[in-house]
Amino acid sequence: MAEESGEVRVPGVLADRLDRLFDRIRKPDGSAYSLREVADAITAQGESISHTYIGQLRTGKKRDPNLSHLRALARFFGVPVEYFTSDRLAADVDKELDLAAALQQVRARTVALRKSVIPEAQSAIDALTELLGVIRELEQGKPDADDGA
Structure with missing residues (x-):
């Protein structure tokens, strides 16, 4: 994150969304x-772009990228370009990113369990139980459709 590199974050929708992509897409x-x-x-x-410029977008130092840069960033991270401009679409994509990250964690834990002395059947049950818990947490954190997001 920007704080770790000594740079100061300037709040902004674009910076926050780009930072979230770096955090979630691995x-x-x-x-x-x-x-x-x-x-x-x-x-x-x-599409020519520098790492310095991307860092400035990510920290909020630069706030007005051209459309071709937004398209290129969106293409790289596998999200629609509207992720950067639409609150509703960003909320939907963020939910998908959260679920994908949770699934990745469950997969990693499942692999670790399989390598341990726990029988495979029990590890599969544990992984599914954990996945269901994560899905419940994500569902409980869902904003109501009437929130106007």
Whole structure:
């Protein structure tokens, strides 16, 4: 996160949403993408962007990116470009990101359980029980449809 690098975060919708993508969308090994990795991947796809600029968007120092940069960031993270502009769509995507992150954690725990001395049947039951608990928590945290988001 920006605070860890010594940079000061300036609150902003774009910065918060971009930071959330960096937090939730992970590499296959579960580690976070660096600013440089994202910039390099986007540039390789034909949209020139620097890791410094992405960092400034993420911390809120820059607040008005051009549409081509938003499209490239959205494409990299696998979200619609409207994620950055629509509160309702962002809320829906955030719920999906939360569920995906919870599923990834459950998968990691399931692998760890399988390697332990617990029989596989019990580990599967435990993993499913944990998954159901996470889904219940996410459902309880859901805003009402009438909230106007």
